[in-house]
Amino acid sequence: MYTEHSLDAVPSGSKTQARAAAVLQLPALPDDEQITENVPFDEIVVGQSASRSRELTMDDVRLFAAVSANRNPVHLDARFAAGSGHGKVIAHGMWSGALVSGLIGSRLPGPGTVYLSQDLHFLHTISVGDRITATVTVLEKRLADKVVVLECGCVNQDGVLVASGVAEVVAPGAKVRAEAVELPEVQLIGHHQYDALLKKCETLAPVPTAVAYPCNEPSLRAAVDAAQAGLIEPVLVGPARDIRAIAARHGLAIDGYRLIDVEYPKDAAETAARLARDGEVEALMKGSLHTDELMGAVVRKDNALRTAARISHVFVMHVPTYARTLLITDAAINISPSLEDKVHIVQNAIHLAQVLGVSKPNVAILSAVENVNPKIPSTLEAAVLCKMADRGQITGGVLDGPLAFDNAISVEAARTKGITSPVAGNADILLVPDMVAGNMLAKQLTFLANADAAGIVLGAKVPVILTSRADNLRSRLASCAIAALLANANRLLAQAARGL
Incomplete structure (x- = not known):
């Protein structure tokens, strides 16, 4: 037999x-x-x-x-x-x-x-x-x-x-x-990680979210879909006539949502930021305006949304061929981050991973090689970041680097090169050398490996949801789900600080 x-x-x-x-x-x-x-x-x-x-x-x-x-x-x-x-x-x-x-x-x-x-x-x-x-x-x-x-x-x-x-x-x-x-x-190709992410939000109340300038069908639909999924309670900020016309043309029901009539994208961004500043919303969501217009309002001092942390972006990737949820940072905000910037970027990502349920995430600091090479600055920064983690200057995660991408995500590749590390082959977070490398990596995984990518901005007082016109429904909802989890975590921290 x-x-x-x-x-x-x-x-x-x-x-x-x-x-x-x-x-x-x-x-x-x-x-x-x-x-x-x-x-x-x-x-x-x-x-x-x-x-x-x-x-x-x-x-x-x-x-x-x-x-x-x-x-x-x-x-x-x-x-x-x-x-x-x-x-x-x-x-x-x-x-x-x-x-x-x-x-x-x-x-x-x-x-x-x-x-x-x-x-x-x-x-x-x-x-x-x-x-x-x-x-x-x-x-x-x-x-x-x-x-x-x-x-x-x-x-x-x-x-x-x-x-x-x-x-x-x-x-x-x-x-x-x-x-x-x-x-x-x-x-x-499937989405069990995505389903698990949405399941974490089932018991949470929808998060009041200012949607800045949702003046095309994808951005308005993203807000409506997220609201129907129970993730957000949208406040639509933009030209009311245009938004209602888009909703009518595409069959989107928005009558139950608050609508603030603002004519121009820059003004919509400022209004949304002020809503967050005043506590009327707990998250911001990018509409059809440019990212720098929204982020300009977020970082403006008089909007009081900055914290001690540096603003950074994380792609939360669900890659079909990788068993873990993979966080890639920073691929959208910091173009050429300094060593000091990377301390904040890593710490932001560690906090997000913990909110997503990874109590002590593994952080792989990427470069082209796995050995320190004085001619490659990213390898030197990786070594310094690891030592800073050893001394408690970065907390909550396990750091290792420099690691080439294959060593970070493949145990076999790490073993072949003689790398012994709890991070190698088991990375939860990938810290990229710069925005160009990170953006290419995230988009390669999306378009060549069928990964789902959710985008979120960290370091402000409220999470900022960044969606792209190329995002599918799963990615848009995942971004909103992450914001909902972060907003809930912020709420719990505030309650703890007040002794509630």
């Missing part, structure tokens, strides 16, 4: 249609399967059988759903399945049929077989973690048309028959023996 190695399961998310995010490689074939060999009609004997076993993973369920376009939530949504008659997620019935089909096509009769019919009865459900053994047994041979009739059965790890039936196939007439065809890697 041949037993396939199962694929590693990836933890599922908490929302409907949450999908795993991993690159799946089909298991290596054992020695006796490196060569594919069939059983031609003349060699088949009545009573002959073949078997194959496989453990069902959630990845199998998701992949089958993707290929078949079967979105039945009993297979994909744990909460829905819990309320069904099954009590938990179950496999698609035809998944067991696929096991039978694979066995017939690769083992008995094997390559060259043509299906005529398949009859299957599904007797019991299959759950994630069940180990199913599919068996086909020759019942009959028909010489006239080279048809073989096969009894098909699938049993679970407890010996319970879960599916049974009969297949009729045309067996190959000639012997085939060749190297097994290499199957492709399969990548399931």
